[in-house]
Amino acid sequence: MRRVVPIGPYHPLQEEPEFFKLIVEGEKVVDLEINIGYNHRGHEFISQTLTWDQVPFLVERICGICSDSHPYAYVLAVEDCAHITPPPRAQYIRTIIGELERIHSHYLWLGLAGHFIGYNTVWMWVWRYREPLLDLFELIMGNRNHYAINKIGGARRDILPEDYPEIEKYLNLLEKKNAMFTNAILDDPVIRARLENVGVLTKEEAIAYAVTGPTARGSGYACDVRKDDPYDAYDKVDWNAIVFEEGDVLAKAKVRLLECDESIKIVRQCLKNMPDGPIETRVDDIPTGEGIGRHEAPRGEVFHYVRSDGSNMPVRHKIRAPSYMNIASNVVAVKGYSIADAALVLAAVDPCYCCTDRTFVYEKGKKKYSGQDLLRLSLEKTEKIKRRYGK
Amino acid sequence: MKKEYSKKILDEISAKFPGVAIKIYAPRRIYIKISKGKVFDFAKFLHNDKGFRFSIATGIDTRDGIEIIYHFSHDEAGTYYNIKTLISKDDLKIKSLATFLPAANWIEREIHELLGVDFIGHPNLVPLLTAETWPADLCPLRRDYQDEHKDLKVEKKAWEEF
Numbered sequence: 001m002r003r004v005v006p007i008g009p010y011h012p013l014q015e016e017p018e019f020f021k022l023i024v025e026g027e028k029v030v031d032l033e034i035n036i037g038y039n040h041r042g043h044e045f046i047s048q049t050l051t052w053d054q055v056p057f058l059v060e061r062i063c064g065i066c067s068d069s070h071p072y073a074y075v076l077a078v079e080d081c082a083h084i085t086p087p088p089r090a091q092y093i094r095t096i097i098g099e100l101e102r103i104h105s106h107y108l109w110l111g112l113a114g115h116f117i118g119y120n121t122v123w124m125w126v127w128r129y130r131e132p133l134l135d136l137f138e139l140i141m142g143n144r145n146h147y148a149i150n151k152i153g154g155a156r157r158d159i160l161p162e163d164y165p166e167i168e169k170y171l172n173l174l175e176k177k178n179a180m181f182t183n184a185i186l187d188d189p190v191i192r193a194r195l196e197n198v199g200v201l202t203k204e205e206a207i208a209y210a211v212t213g214p215t216a217r218g219s220g221y222a223c224d225v226r227k228d229d230p231y232d233a234y235d236k237v238d239w240n241a242i243v244f245e246e247g248d249v250l251a252k253a254k255v256r257l258l259e260c261d262e263s264i265k266i267v268r269q270c271l272k273n274m275p276d277g278p279i280e281t282r283v284d285d286i287p288t289g290e291g292i293g294r295h296e297a298p299r300g301e302v303f304h305y306v307r308s309d310g311s312n313m314p315v316r317h318k319i320r321a322p323s324y325m326n327i328a329s330n331v332v333a334v335k336g337y338s339i340a341d342a343a344l345v346l347a348a349v350d351p352c353y354c355c356t357d358r359t360f361v362y363e364k365g366k367k368k369y370s371g372q373d374l375l376r377l378s379l380e381k382t383e384k385i386k387r388r389y390g391k
Numbered sequence: 392m393k394k395e396y397s398k399k400i401l402d403e404i405s406a407k408f409p410g411v412a413i414k415i416y417a418p419r420r421i422y423i424k425i426s427k428g429k430v431f432d433f434a435k436f437l438h439n440d441k442g443f444r445f446s447i448a449t450g451i452d453t454r455d456g457i458e459i460i461y462h463f464s465h466d467e468a469g470t471y472y473n474i475k476t477l478i479s480k481d482d483l484k485i486k487s488l489a490t491f492l493p494a495a496n497w498i499e500r501e502i503h504e505l506l507g508v509d510f511i512g513h514p515n516l517v518p519l520l521t522a523e524t525w526p527a528d529l530c531p532l533r534r535d536y537q538d539e540h541k542d543l544k545v546e547k548k549a550w551e552e553f
Contacts, residue, residue, distance in 0.1 A: 229471065
Protein backbone atom coordinates (compact mmCIF):
# COMPACT_ATOMS: atom_id res chain seq x y z
CA MET A 1 0.00 0.00 0.00
CA ARG A 2 1.26 3.44 -0.88
CA ARG A 3 1.61 6.04 1.79
CA VAL A 4 2.91 9.57 1.75
CA VAL A 5 5.63 10.86 4.07
CA PRO A 6 5.74 14.63 3.83
CA ILE A 7 9.02 16.38 4.63
CA GLY A 8 8.33 20.09 4.80
CA PRO A 9 7.55 22.67 3.66
CA TYR A 10 7.92 23.75 7.29
CA HIS A 11 9.67 21.10 9.25
CA PRO A 12 11.60 21.23 12.53
CA LEU A 13 14.57 19.49 10.91
CA GLN A 14 14.80 21.80 7.93
CA GLU A 15 16.39 25.19 8.16
CA GLU A 16 14.60 26.44 5.08
CA PRO A 17 11.21 25.72 3.55
CA GLU A 18 10.98 23.14 0.76
CA PHE A 19 8.47 20.35 0.25
CA PHE A 20 9.55 16.77 -0.40
CA LYS A 21 6.64 14.39 -0.73
CA LEU A 22 8.02 10.88 -0.33
CA ILE A 23 5.70 8.18 -1.61
CA VAL A 24 6.55 4.94 0.15
CA GLU A 25 5.53 1.30 0.01
CA GLY A 26 6.44 -0.13 3.37
CA GLU A 27 9.90 1.26 3.99
CA LYS A 28 10.81 1.61 0.34
CA VAL A 29 10.62 4.96 -1.41
CA VAL A 30 8.85 4.46 -4.74
CA ASP A 31 8.39 8.05 -5.83
CA LEU A 32 9.20 11.61 -4.90
CA GLU A 33 7.49 14.87 -5.65
CA ILE A 34 9.35 18.12 -5.06
CA ASN A 35 7.55 21.37 -4.56
CA ILE A 36 9.42 24.64 -4.31
CA GLY A 37 8.41 28.26 -3.94
CA TYR A 38 7.83 28.90 -0.24
CA ASN A 39 10.00 31.91 0.20
CA HIS A 40 9.69 35.32 -1.39
CA ARG A 41 12.92 36.35 -3.07
CA GLY A 42 12.35 38.24 -6.33
CA HIS A 43 16.06 38.86 -6.85
CA GLU A 44 15.93 38.82 -10.64
CA PHE A 45 13.36 41.57 -10.61
CA ILE A 46 14.96 43.68 -7.86
CA SER A 47 18.27 43.52 -9.66
CA GLN A 48 16.70 45.20 -12.69
CA THR A 49 15.88 48.20 -10.49
CA LEU A 50 19.43 48.65 -9.13
CA THR A 51 22.54 50.11 -10.72
CA TRP A 52 25.34 47.84 -11.93
CA ASP A 53 27.42 48.53 -8.83
CA GLN A 54 24.59 47.90 -6.39
CA VAL A 55 23.77 44.44 -7.72
CA PRO A 56 26.78 42.59 -6.17
CA PHE A 57 25.50 43.66 -2.75
CA LEU A 58 22.09 42.18 -3.58
CA VAL A 59 23.24 38.91 -5.15
CA GLU A 60 25.68 38.32 -2.31
CA ARG A 61 22.59 37.84 -0.17
CA ILE A 62 21.05 35.13 -2.34
CA CYS A 63 22.93 32.47 -0.45
CA GLY A 64 24.49 32.64 2.98
CA ILE A 65 26.77 29.64 2.58
CA CYS A 66 28.35 30.37 -0.77
CA SER A 67 28.01 34.11 -0.59
CA ASP A 68 31.06 34.66 -2.79
CA SER A 69 29.76 32.63 -5.71
CA HIS A 70 26.86 34.76 -6.88
CA PRO A 71 28.66 38.12 -6.94
CA TYR A 72 31.64 36.37 -8.52
CA ALA A 73 29.53 35.02 -11.39
CA TYR A 74 27.77 38.37 -11.71
CA VAL A 75 30.96 40.42 -12.04
CA LEU A 76 32.28 37.88 -14.56
CA ALA A 77 29.08 38.36 -16.56
CA VAL A 78 29.36 42.15 -16.53
CA GLU A 79 33.05 41.99 -17.39
CA ASP A 80 32.18 39.68 -20.27
CA CYS A 81 29.58 42.16 -21.48
CA ALA A 82 31.85 45.20 -21.19
CA HIS A 83 35.04 43.39 -22.28
CA ILE A 84 36.92 44.32 -19.12
CA THR A 85 39.89 42.32 -17.87
CA PRO A 86 40.60 42.86 -14.19
CA PRO A 87 44.23 43.38 -13.12
CA PRO A 88 46.17 40.17 -12.33
CA ARG A 89 46.33 40.80 -8.60
CA ALA A 90 42.54 41.11 -8.40
CA GLN A 91 42.17 37.87 -10.34
CA TYR A 92 44.38 36.05 -7.85
CA ILE A 93 42.55 37.54 -4.87
CA ARG A 94 39.17 36.46 -6.25
CA THR A 95 40.47 32.97 -6.94
CA ILE A 96 41.84 32.60 -3.41
CA ILE A 97 38.58 33.64 -1.80
CA GLY A 98 36.60 31.38 -4.16
CA GLU A 99 38.70 28.39 -3.18
CA LEU A 100 38.70 29.11 0.56
CA GLU A 101 34.94 29.33 0.32
CA ARG A 102 34.82 25.92 -1.35
CA ILE A 103 36.65 24.41 1.63
CA HIS A 104 34.30 25.92 4.18
CA SER A 105 31.23 24.88 2.19
CA HIS A 106 32.41 21.31 1.68
CA TYR A 107 33.18 21.05 5.38
CA LEU A 108 29.73 22.31 6.22
CA TRP A 109 28.24 19.55 4.08
CA LEU A 110 30.55 16.91 5.50
CA GLY A 111 29.56 17.83 9.04
CA LEU A 112 25.88 17.74 8.16
CA ALA A 113 26.24 14.40 6.38
CA GLY A 114 27.89 12.98 9.49
CA HIS A 115 25.02 14.35 11.53
CA PHE A 116 22.41 12.83 9.18
CA ILE A 117 23.85 9.33 9.44
CA GLY A 118 23.98 9.65 13.21
CA TYR A 119 27.74 9.97 13.35
CA ASN A 120 28.03 13.12 15.37
CA THR A 121 31.75 12.72 15.94
CA VAL A 122 32.36 13.51 12.29
CA TRP A 123 30.09 16.52 12.56
CA MET A 124 31.94 18.00 15.57
CA TRP A 125 35.37 17.16 14.22
CA VAL A 126 34.80 18.70 10.85
CA TRP A 127 33.16 21.86 12.12
CA ARG A 128 35.96 22.31 14.62
CA TYR A 129 38.36 22.81 11.70
CA ARG A 130 35.88 24.85 9.68
CA GLU A 131 35.70 27.45 12.42
CA PRO A 132 39.30 28.77 12.07
CA LEU A 133 38.58 29.30 8.37
CA LEU A 134 35.70 31.60 9.20
CA ASP A 135 38.02 33.48 11.55
CA LEU A 136 40.46 33.74 8.68
CA PHE A 137 37.74 35.30 6.52
CA GLU A 138 37.09 37.80 9.28
CA LEU A 139 40.78 38.61 9.41
CA ILE A 140 41.08 39.14 5.66
CA MET A 141 37.77 40.80 4.89
CA GLY A 142 36.22 41.84 8.16
CA ASN A 143 33.32 39.42 7.92
CA ARG A 144 32.80 35.75 8.62
CA ASN A 145 30.31 35.66 5.81
CA HIS A 146 29.23 38.03 3.02
CA TYR A 147 32.81 38.98 2.24
CA ALA A 148 32.01 41.63 -0.40
CA ILE A 149 35.26 40.99 -2.24
CA ASN A 150 33.92 41.16 -5.79
CA LYS A 151 33.62 44.31 -7.77
CA ILE A 152 33.13 44.94 -11.47
CA GLY A 153 36.64 45.28 -12.84
CA GLY A 154 38.53 44.00 -9.83
CA ALA A 155 38.41 43.21 -6.15
CA ARG A 156 37.20 45.47 -3.36
CA ARG A 157 39.83 44.52 -0.83
CA ASP A 158 43.44 43.60 -0.99
CA ILE A 159 44.90 40.65 0.86
CA LEU A 160 47.67 42.22 2.89
CA PRO A 161 51.12 40.57 2.79
CA GLU A 162 51.08 40.36 6.60
CA ASP A 163 48.03 38.09 6.32
CA TYR A 164 49.80 35.56 4.08
CA PRO A 165 51.45 33.70 7.02
CA GLU A 166 48.03 33.37 8.70
CA ILE A 167 46.54 31.81 5.56
CA GLU A 168 49.57 29.57 5.19
CA LYS A 169 49.26 28.51 8.84
CA TYR A 170 45.66 27.53 8.34
CA LEU A 171 46.42 25.63 5.14
CA ASN A 172 49.13 23.64 6.93
CA LEU A 173 46.68 22.70 9.66
CA LEU A 174 43.98 21.85 7.17
CA GLU A 175 46.20 19.71 5.01
CA LYS A 176 46.90 17.40 7.94
CA LYS A 177 43.32 17.34 9.14
CA ASN A 178 41.85 16.77 5.70
CA ALA A 179 44.08 13.72 5.27
CA MET A 180 42.87 12.53 8.65
CA PHE A 181 39.18 12.96 7.69
CA THR A 182 39.70 11.27 4.34
CA ASN A 183 41.29 8.24 5.96
CA ALA A 184 38.90 8.13 8.89
CA ILE A 185 35.78 8.43 6.78
CA LEU A 186 36.82 6.09 4.01
CA ASP A 187 38.10 3.40 6.39
CA ASP A 188 35.15 3.40 8.74
CA PRO A 189 33.01 0.33 7.99
CA VAL A 190 29.88 1.94 9.51
CA ILE A 191 30.15 5.06 7.36
CA ARG A 192 30.85 2.96 4.27
CA ALA A 193 27.82 0.79 4.98
CA ARG A 194 25.62 3.86 5.16
CA LEU A 195 27.03 5.65 2.12
CA GLU A 196 28.09 2.97 -0.33
CA ASN A 197 25.62 2.07 -3.10
CA VAL A 198 23.06 4.47 -1.66
CA GLY A 199 21.33 7.10 -3.78
CA VAL A 200 23.04 6.13 -7.01
CA LEU A 201 22.74 8.66 -9.82
CA THR A 202 24.03 7.09 -13.03
CA LYS A 203 25.97 9.05 -15.61
CA GLU A 204 23.05 8.97 -18.07
CA GLU A 205 20.71 10.38 -15.43
CA ALA A 206 23.27 13.00 -14.49
CA ILE A 207 23.42 14.16 -18.12
CA ALA A 208 19.64 14.09 -18.57
CA TYR A 209 19.09 16.17 -15.44
CA ALA A 210 22.11 18.36 -16.31
CA VAL A 211 23.42 18.28 -12.74
CA THR A 212 26.61 20.18 -11.96
CA GLY A 213 29.38 20.27 -9.41
CA PRO A 214 30.26 17.39 -7.07
CA THR A 215 26.90 15.78 -7.84
CA ALA A 216 27.93 15.42 -11.49
CA ARG A 217 31.57 14.61 -10.81
CA GLY A 218 30.56 11.88 -8.37
CA SER A 219 28.63 10.26 -11.24
CA GLY A 220 31.51 10.25 -13.67
CA TYR A 221 30.31 13.32 -15.51
CA ALA A 222 33.39 15.53 -15.59
CA CYS A 223 32.10 19.06 -15.87
CA ASP A 224 34.01 21.70 -13.98
CA VAL A 225 33.88 25.29 -15.18
CA ARG A 226 37.29 25.98 -13.65
CA LYS A 227 38.82 23.42 -16.04
CA ASP A 228 36.53 23.72 -19.07
CA ASP A 229 36.17 27.46 -19.32
CA PRO A 230 38.89 28.88 -17.07
CA TYR A 231 38.53 32.39 -15.72
CA ASP A 232 40.70 34.58 -13.49
CA ALA A 233 43.71 32.66 -12.17
CA TYR A 234 42.43 29.13 -12.68
CA ASP A 235 44.42 28.51 -15.84
CA LYS A 236 47.59 29.81 -14.21
CA VAL A 237 47.69 27.21 -11.45
CA ASP A 238 48.20 23.48 -11.51
CA TRP A 239 45.42 21.31 -10.08
CA ASN A 240 43.26 18.28 -10.90
CA ALA A 241 39.53 17.88 -11.32
CA ILE A 242 38.27 15.08 -9.08
CA VAL A 243 35.93 12.61 -10.77
CA PHE A 244 34.49 9.34 -9.47
CA GLU A 245 32.34 6.93 -11.45
CA GLU A 246 30.14 5.26 -8.81
CA GLY A 247 27.45 7.92 -8.43
CA ASP A 248 26.54 6.99 -4.85
CA VAL A 249 26.70 9.20 -1.77
CA LEU A 250 30.17 7.91 -0.93
CA ALA A 251 31.48 9.05 -4.31
CA LYS A 252 30.07 12.53 -3.72
CA ALA A 253 31.69 12.61 -0.28
CA LYS A 254 35.02 11.52 -1.79
CA VAL A 255 34.80 14.21 -4.45
CA ARG A 256 34.27 16.86 -1.80
CA LEU A 257 37.02 15.60 0.50
CA LEU A 258 39.62 15.39 -2.26
CA GLU A 259 38.54 18.70 -3.73
CA CYS A 260 39.52 20.36 -0.48
CA ASP A 261 43.08 19.12 -1.10
CA GLU A 262 43.00 20.61 -4.58
CA SER A 263 41.72 23.90 -3.17
CA ILE A 264 44.64 23.97 -0.73
CA LYS A 265 46.97 23.45 -3.69
CA ILE A 266 45.36 26.28 -5.66
CA VAL A 267 45.46 28.76 -2.76
CA ARG A 268 49.11 27.93 -2.02
CA GLN A 269 50.13 28.51 -5.64
CA CYS A 270 48.13 31.73 -5.82
CA LEU A 271 49.79 33.06 -2.67
CA LYS A 272 53.20 32.12 -4.02
CA ASN A 273 52.74 33.70 -7.45
CA MET A 274 50.59 36.64 -6.38
CA PRO A 275 51.60 39.57 -8.57
CA ASP A 276 51.87 43.12 -7.27
CA GLY A 277 49.93 45.99 -8.69
CA PRO A 278 46.50 47.57 -8.60
CA ILE A 279 43.44 45.59 -7.60
CA GLU A 280 40.87 47.33 -9.76
CA THR A 281 40.40 48.95 -13.14
CA ARG A 282 38.32 51.99 -13.74
CA VAL A 283 34.98 51.10 -15.27
CA ASP A 284 33.18 54.07 -16.79
CA ASP A 285 30.08 52.60 -18.32
CA ILE A 286 28.70 49.31 -19.42
CA PRO A 287 28.07 49.27 -23.18
CA THR A 288 25.04 47.77 -24.89
CA GLY A 289 25.31 44.02 -25.15
CA GLU A 290 25.02 40.86 -23.16
CA GLY A 291 27.33 38.83 -21.02
CA ILE A 292 27.57 35.49 -19.34
CA GLY A 293 29.38 34.70 -16.14
CA ARG A 294 30.02 31.20 -14.87
CA HIS A 295 31.71 30.33 -11.64
CA GLU A 296 32.25 26.88 -10.21
CA ALA A 297 30.65 27.31 -6.81
CA PRO A 298 31.05 24.59 -4.15
CA ARG A 299 27.76 23.07 -5.34
CA GLY A 300 28.31 23.43 -9.07
CA GLU A 301 28.08 25.94 -11.86
CA VAL A 302 26.56 29.29 -10.91
CA PHE A 303 25.28 30.98 -14.02
CA HIS A 304 24.52 34.68 -14.43
CA TYR A 305 23.30 36.33 -17.60
CA VAL A 306 23.06 40.11 -17.94
CA ARG A 307 21.76 42.23 -20.75
CA SER A 308 22.63 45.89 -21.00
CA ASP A 309 21.00 48.63 -23.01
CA GLY A 310 23.75 51.11 -22.20
CA SER A 311 21.99 52.57 -19.16
CA ASN A 312 23.19 52.24 -15.58
CA MET A 313 21.00 49.24 -14.80
CA PRO A 314 20.72 45.73 -16.23
CA VAL A 315 17.69 45.20 -18.49
CA ARG A 316 17.58 41.55 -17.60
CA HIS A 317 19.54 39.61 -15.06
CA LYS A 318 19.04 35.87 -15.01
CA ILE A 319 20.41 33.88 -12.09
CA ARG A 320 20.72 30.11 -12.02
CA ALA A 321 22.07 28.51 -8.88
CA PRO A 322 23.48 24.98 -9.07
CA SER A 323 20.95 23.57 -6.62
CA TYR A 324 18.17 24.44 -9.07
CA MET A 325 19.41 21.62 -11.29
CA ASN A 326 20.76 19.34 -8.56
CA ILE A 327 17.64 19.19 -6.37
CA ALA A 328 15.51 18.09 -9.35
CA SER A 329 17.75 15.02 -9.81
CA ASN A 330 16.68 13.73 -6.38
CA VAL A 331 13.57 12.37 -8.06
CA VAL A 332 15.63 9.57 -9.64
CA ALA A 333 18.35 9.29 -6.99
CA VAL A 334 16.06 8.49 -4.09
CA LYS A 335 13.83 5.91 -5.80
CA GLY A 336 14.18 2.34 -4.58
CA TYR A 337 16.04 3.11 -1.35
CA SER A 338 14.73 2.80 2.17
CA ILE A 339 13.21 5.74 3.93
CA ALA A 340 16.09 5.80 6.42
CA ASP A 341 18.43 6.60 3.53
CA ALA A 342 16.14 9.22 2.05
CA ALA A 343 17.25 12.06 4.30
CA LEU A 344 20.86 11.37 3.42
CA VAL A 345 20.20 11.05 -0.31
CA LEU A 346 18.21 14.26 -0.39
CA ALA A 347 21.06 16.00 1.40
CA ALA A 348 23.77 14.41 -0.77
CA VAL A 349 23.51 17.04 -3.48
CA ASP A 350 24.26 19.64 -0.79
CA PRO A 351 20.97 21.40 -1.51
CA CYS A 352 20.77 25.11 -1.05
CA TYR A 353 17.12 25.99 -0.80
CA CYS A 354 17.60 29.71 -0.61
CA CYS A 355 19.34 29.59 -3.99
CA THR A 356 16.61 27.48 -5.55
CA ASP A 357 13.60 29.32 -4.19
CA ARG A 358 13.41 32.71 -5.68
CA THR A 359 9.96 34.00 -6.39
CA PHE A 360 6.76 33.90 -4.47
CA VAL A 361 4.19 36.59 -3.98
CA TYR A 362 1.64 35.79 -1.34
CA GLU A 363 -1.96 36.07 -2.44
CA LYS A 364 -5.17 34.53 -1.22
CA GLY A 365 -7.77 35.38 -3.80
CA LYS A 366 -6.91 39.03 -3.25
CA LYS A 367 -3.70 40.74 -2.41
CA LYS A 368 -2.88 40.14 1.21
CA TYR A 369 0.35 42.02 1.74
CA SER A 370 1.44 45.17 0.01
CA GLY A 371 5.07 46.16 -0.25
CA GLN A 372 4.56 48.45 2.75
CA ASP A 373 3.10 45.60 4.80
CA LEU A 374 6.10 43.40 4.06
CA LEU A 375 8.42 46.17 5.15
CA ARG A 376 6.48 46.66 8.38
CA LEU A 377 6.56 42.91 9.11
CA SER A 378 10.30 42.73 8.64
CA LEU A 379 10.86 45.77 10.87
CA GLU A 380 8.66 44.20 13.54
CA LYS A 381 10.62 40.99 13.43
CA THR A 382 13.90 42.83 13.81
CA GLU A 383 12.50 44.64 16.87
CA LYS A 384 11.36 41.33 18.34
CA ILE A 385 14.83 39.84 17.97
CA LYS A 386 16.38 42.94 19.49
CA ARG A 387 14.05 42.78 22.48
CA ARG A 388 14.85 39.11 23.03
CA TYR A 389 18.53 39.86 23.33
CA GLY A 390 17.90 42.95 25.42
CA LYS A 391 19.47 45.42 23.05
CA MET B 392 42.88 22.41 -30.53
CA LYS B 393 39.79 23.43 -28.62
CA LYS B 394 39.39 26.34 -31.02
CA GLU B 395 39.41 24.06 -34.05
CA TYR B 396 36.93 21.77 -32.37
CA SER B 397 34.40 24.52 -31.79
CA LYS B 398 34.92 25.79 -35.35
CA LYS B 399 34.14 22.32 -36.63
CA ILE B 400 30.91 22.33 -34.63
CA LEU B 401 29.95 25.76 -35.95
CA ASP B 402 30.52 24.57 -39.51
CA GLU B 403 28.36 21.56 -38.84
CA ILE B 404 25.63 23.80 -37.42
CA SER B 405 25.56 26.11 -40.41
CA ALA B 406 25.53 23.12 -42.78
CA LYS B 407 22.71 21.38 -40.98
CA PHE B 408 20.61 24.43 -40.11
CA PRO B 409 21.00 26.96 -42.92
CA GLY B 410 19.82 30.45 -42.18
CA VAL B 411 20.79 30.63 -38.50
CA ALA B 412 22.58 33.82 -37.49
CA ILE B 413 25.76 33.11 -35.55
CA LYS B 414 27.42 35.87 -33.54
CA ILE B 415 30.56 35.56 -31.46
CA TYR B 416 30.98 38.43 -29.01
CA ALA B 417 33.75 36.93 -26.94
CA PRO B 418 36.02 33.98 -27.84
CA ARG B 419 34.05 31.40 -25.90
CA ARG B 420 30.57 32.94 -26.04
CA ILE B 421 28.49 32.08 -29.07
CA TYR B 422 25.05 33.53 -29.72
CA ILE B 423 22.80 31.90 -32.30
CA LYS B 424 19.50 33.31 -33.49
CA ILE B 425 17.03 30.78 -34.77
CA SER B 426 13.36 30.79 -35.70
CA LYS B 427 10.83 29.44 -33.24
CA GLY B 428 9.94 26.37 -35.29
CA LYS B 429 13.50 25.08 -35.50
CA VAL B 430 14.41 25.37 -31.81
CA PHE B 431 13.26 21.89 -30.84
CA ASP B 432 15.28 20.08 -33.51
CA PHE B 433 18.26 22.31 -32.91
CA ALA B 434 18.31 21.72 -29.17
CA LYS B 435 17.89 18.00 -29.76
CA PHE B 436 20.85 18.08 -32.13
CA LEU B 437 23.01 19.93 -29.61
CA HIS B 438 22.09 17.81 -26.61
CA ASN B 439 21.63 14.32 -28.04
CA ASP B 440 24.10 14.29 -30.91
CA LYS B 441 26.79 16.68 -29.74
CA GLY B 442 26.59 16.08 -25.99
CA PHE B 443 26.08 19.66 -24.92
CA ARG B 444 24.99 20.27 -21.35
CA PHE B 445 21.75 22.16 -20.92
CA SER B 446 22.43 24.97 -18.48
CA ILE B 447 19.22 26.97 -18.23
CA ALA B 448 16.79 29.07 -20.26
CA THR B 449 16.12 32.77 -19.86
CA GLY B 450 12.85 34.45 -20.72
CA ILE B 451 12.89 38.15 -21.51
CA ASP B 452 9.94 40.43 -22.18
CA THR B 453 11.01 42.65 -25.08
CA ARG B 454 9.22 45.13 -27.28
CA ASP B 455 8.83 42.63 -30.13
CA GLY B 456 7.71 39.68 -28.06
CA ILE B 457 8.97 37.25 -25.51
CA GLU B 458 12.53 36.24 -26.17
CA ILE B 459 13.75 32.89 -24.90
CA ILE B 460 17.44 32.10 -24.69
CA TYR B 461 18.44 28.48 -24.21
CA HIS B 462 21.89 28.27 -22.70
CA PHE B 463 23.96 25.23 -23.60
CA SER B 464 27.46 24.53 -22.39
CA HIS B 465 29.90 22.58 -24.50
CA ASP B 466 32.20 21.40 -21.75
CA GLU B 467 34.71 19.59 -23.95
CA ALA B 468 35.58 22.74 -25.88
CA GLY B 469 34.77 25.16 -23.06
CA THR B 470 32.39 27.19 -25.22
CA TYR B 471 29.00 28.48 -24.30
CA TYR B 472 26.12 28.49 -26.80
CA ASN B 473 23.12 30.75 -26.42
CA ILE B 474 20.21 29.84 -28.64
CA LYS B 475 17.89 32.82 -29.02
CA THR B 476 14.38 32.72 -30.32
CA LEU B 477 11.59 35.27 -30.40
CA ILE B 478 7.97 34.40 -29.74
CA SER B 479 5.33 36.90 -30.82
CA LYS B 480 2.88 37.96 -28.13
CA ASP B 481 -0.11 36.97 -30.29
CA ASP B 482 0.92 33.34 -30.28
CA LEU B 483 2.82 32.54 -27.10
CA LYS B 484 3.51 28.91 -27.86
CA ILE B 485 6.67 26.92 -28.34
CA LYS B 486 7.52 23.21 -28.38
CA SER B 487 8.70 21.97 -25.01
CA LEU B 488 12.22 20.58 -24.59
CA ALA B 489 11.21 18.72 -21.42
CA THR B 490 9.94 15.82 -23.53
CA PHE B 491 13.49 14.60 -24.16
CA LEU B 492 15.37 16.69 -21.59
CA PRO B 493 14.19 16.40 -17.97
CA ALA B 494 16.54 19.23 -16.99
CA ALA B 495 14.29 21.69 -18.84
CA ASN B 496 11.24 20.70 -16.84
CA TRP B 497 11.45 23.24 -14.01
CA ILE B 498 12.64 26.20 -16.02
CA GLU B 499 9.83 25.81 -18.57
CA ARG B 500 7.31 25.77 -15.76
CA GLU B 501 8.95 28.90 -14.38
CA ILE B 502 8.89 30.78 -17.71
CA HIS B 503 5.29 29.65 -18.18
CA GLU B 504 4.12 31.25 -14.95
CA LEU B 505 6.35 34.33 -14.97
CA LEU B 506 6.00 35.28 -18.65
CA GLY B 507 2.97 33.33 -19.84
CA VAL B 508 4.61 31.21 -22.54
CA ASP B 509 2.89 27.89 -23.29
CA PHE B 510 5.23 24.96 -23.77
CA ILE B 511 3.52 22.44 -26.03
CA GLY B 512 4.00 18.84 -24.94
CA HIS B 513 5.35 19.63 -21.47
CA PRO B 514 4.52 16.71 -19.15
CA ASN B 515 3.39 18.81 -16.21
CA LEU B 516 2.96 22.51 -16.91
CA VAL B 517 1.84 23.67 -13.46
CA PRO B 518 3.20 26.73 -11.61
CA LEU B 519 6.56 26.15 -9.93
CA LEU B 520 7.24 29.19 -7.77
CA THR B 521 4.01 31.15 -7.34
CA ALA B 522 1.37 30.21 -4.80
CA GLU B 523 -1.56 27.91 -5.56
CA THR B 524 -3.95 30.84 -5.26
CA TRP B 525 -2.08 32.97 -7.78
CA PRO B 526 -4.27 33.85 -10.81
CA ALA B 527 -3.05 32.00 -13.90
CA ASP B 528 -3.34 35.00 -16.22
CA LEU B 529 -1.06 37.27 -14.16
CA CYS B 530 2.56 37.11 -15.27
CA PRO B 531 4.75 38.91 -12.74
CA LEU B 532 7.86 39.28 -14.89
CA ARG B 533 6.04 40.96 -17.79
CA ARG B 534 6.66 44.64 -18.38
CA ASP B 535 2.94 45.44 -18.33
CA TYR B 536 2.37 43.74 -14.97
CA GLN B 537 0.86 46.18 -12.50
CA ASP B 538 0.91 45.62 -8.79
CA GLU B 539 1.92 47.48 -5.68
CA HIS B 540 4.64 44.88 -5.18
CA LYS B 541 6.21 46.19 -8.32
CA ASP B 542 6.75 49.61 -6.78
CA LEU B 543 9.86 48.90 -4.81
CA LYS B 544 10.63 52.44 -3.78
CA VAL B 545 10.41 52.48 -0.02
CA GLU B 546 8.26 55.36 1.07
CA LYS B 547 9.55 57.26 4.05
CA LYS B 548 6.08 56.99 5.58
CA ALA B 549 6.44 53.32 6.49
CA TRP B 550 9.60 53.96 8.46
CA GLU B 551 8.15 56.96 10.20
CA GLU B 552 4.89 55.21 11.06
CA PHE B 553 6.85 52.40 12.58
